[in-house]
Amino acid sequence: MNRLLDKNDNLSIIIAGMFAIIIGLGVARFAFTSLIPFMLEDYLNITFAGILASLNFAGYLAGSILSIFIKDINQKVVLFRVGIFLAIISTLVLGFSTNETLWIIARIVAGFAGAMAFVVGSAIVMMKLQIESKTKVMGIHFSGIGFSILTTDLISRYVLSSGGTWQDSWIILAICATILSFYSIYILSFDEKVKQNVVKHKFDxxxxxxxxxxxxxxxxxxxxxxxxxxxxxxxxxxxxxxxxxxxxxxxxxxxxxxxxxxxxxxxxxxxxxxxxxxxxxxxxxxxxxxxxxxxxxxxxxxxxxxxxxxxxxxxxxxxxxxxxxxxxxxxxxxxxxxxxxxxxxxxxxxxxxxxxxxxxxxxxxxxxxxxxxxxxxxxxxxxxxxxxxxxx
Missing domain, CATH: 1.20.1250.20 (MFS general substrate transporter like domains)
Structure with a gap:
């Protein structure tokens, strides 16, 4: 148990990274796909669903590009936490509202949040890991994408099979994401400010x-x-x-x-x-x-x-x-x-x-x-x- 609460233990870092992927990609992105058939029945039409998907990816693209140019790891930690928070809030919006404008904003924000949780979160995981062959371990980390699809789909299906609606599914997913977020935010952080020497190379x-x-x-x-x-x-x-x-x-x-x-x-x-x-x-x-x-x-x-x-x-x-x-x-x-x-x-x-x-x-x-x-x-x-x- 102590090992799982150790911020510098490789196992806890990998688990926290996977939880972040479940929140940022699973809940904030892939759950939408899982729930599309049910949302099409009484709320969405296919055109609006496509527009929402496109806007979600536009938000993700903006976040991904931003994250690439943020070099300071301390700033990355802040952005990561913001992303986790936005992923949860934007998911709750889908559970409590059917206002189209709010949905548009929520899906853009969810896309940006996904980039912060996944791209920035992966950078933090990469830096914190204390192992010689980080590339191989990151392969395990990226398997979290598959886990994110699987877990959010199973949660959604359980809620629907228990008599819940697709809106209930969004609320339960947000609650699950909130629970996972405490561990991810705690582990993927540093006890003190990290000093970095950024080496600048001439553009080739x-x-x-x-x-x-x-x-x-x-x-x-x-x-x-x-x-x-x-x-x-x-x-x-x-x-x-x-x-x-x-x-x-x-x-x-x-x-x-x-x-x-x-x-x-x-x-x-x-x-x-x-x-x-x-x-x-x-x-x-x-x-x-x-x-x-x-x-x-x-x-x-x-x-x-x-x-x-x-x-x-x-x-x-x-x-x-x-x-x-x-x-x-x-x-x-x-x-x-x-x-x-x-x-x-x-x-x-x-x-x-x-x-x-x-x-x-x-x-x-x-x-x-x-x-x-x-x-x-x-x-x-x-x-x-x-x-x-x-x-x-």
Whole structure:
């Protein structure tokens, strides 16, 4: 027990980091996907749901870019705490109000809060860990994304199965987040102000080689690929003939598949090369996106959830790890470029999706376009291999 309350113990740091991911990504972001089928029944329409998703990602993008340029770890701790607080408050708004303006503000704030809890929180975890191979341990930390999907989905389903409404689910999720927040805020802090010597490096434009530019463009396609299923997957499955009610089971599998994905893909990249493994992951994601468009077979559609959960977490780790290797002395600049590219894809995808859904009355064309864009990322990376002049 004493070990779990030790701020400097690696186990407690990892647990606190995972709790932060559950709050910032699970409650403030992915729970929205889990509850979409129920909110569509008596409150949301598909267009407003897409707009809310886009605004949430816009808030996350703004927070992610801000966090990259905050160097002082003491400021990061403050931002982390603010993010945790905002994640909880913005979630409560959804439970107590149906005012559209408040929902718009809440989803933007929730996106920003998610970036503070996840991006900034991960930086604090990275600094506090006292272990030689931090990269491997961070793989365990990022498995918290899968846990965040799984836990928030199970909580929501329990509330709904017990006779509660989707609004009750938001309130219970906020209460659970509040309980977890005490531990995260306590552990992910420092007993005294940390003194840092920030080394400034001259901006080196040479890092933006043709290979890196293509890599940034490919990460945009993954931003698109992440969003459509990450926003609508339960409703996509529920709308297939004979699969009504299976949407949330598929979403549960997304969370389960996401837990080990980062660790597995990173090990494969170390053995076979990052670009080769990214291409394979993107191809699997493309197949998963297309499955609901050509079959209503339950097993294949459950597999689409596994393909999605098993790729999107790992792809973030693969792209960012490769970017870190290529960044030389300018990690902030390159990570900022990659994050911005990915974020723009996240913001755009829900908007074209709802347009196509409204026009054609189903999800097929939104999924076709999304799969086409993700496959474009594969083609870009095949081209990039020709310009890969250094071993990464």
């Amino acid at each position: 434009t040479s890092i933006f080689s043709i290979f890196v530019i293509i890599l940034i463009m490919a990460y945009f396609t993954e931003g698109v690929g992440f969003v459509v299923q990450g926003t609508f997957l339960p409703d996509i499955i529920n709308n297939l003939p004979g699969l009504e009610g299976y949407g949330n089971i598929t979403w549960t599998l997304v969370g389960l598949a996401g837990i080990p994905s980062c660790i597995i893909w990173m090990r494969l990249a170390h053995k076979y090369g990052s670009i080769n493994i990214i291409i394979i992951a993107l191809l699997l994601q493309t197949i998963g996106i297309l499955i609901p468009t050509f079959t209503n077979n339950i097993y294949l559609n459950l597999l689409s959830g596994v393909f999605y959960g098993g790729t999107f977490v790992g792809l973030v780790g693969l792209f960012m790890n490769l970017g870190g290797q290529l960044a030389k002395n300018n990690p902030v600049v390159l990570m900022g470029a990659l994050t911005t590219s990915y974020g723009i894809g996240q913001v755009i995808a829900p908007l074209y999706s709802v347009y196509l859904i409204e026009r054609y009355g189903n999800y097929d064309y939104a999924l076709y376009l999304t799969a086409f864009i993700v496959f474009g990322g594969v083609l870009l990376l095949l081209i990039a291999k020709k310009f890969q002049t250094q071993r990464v």
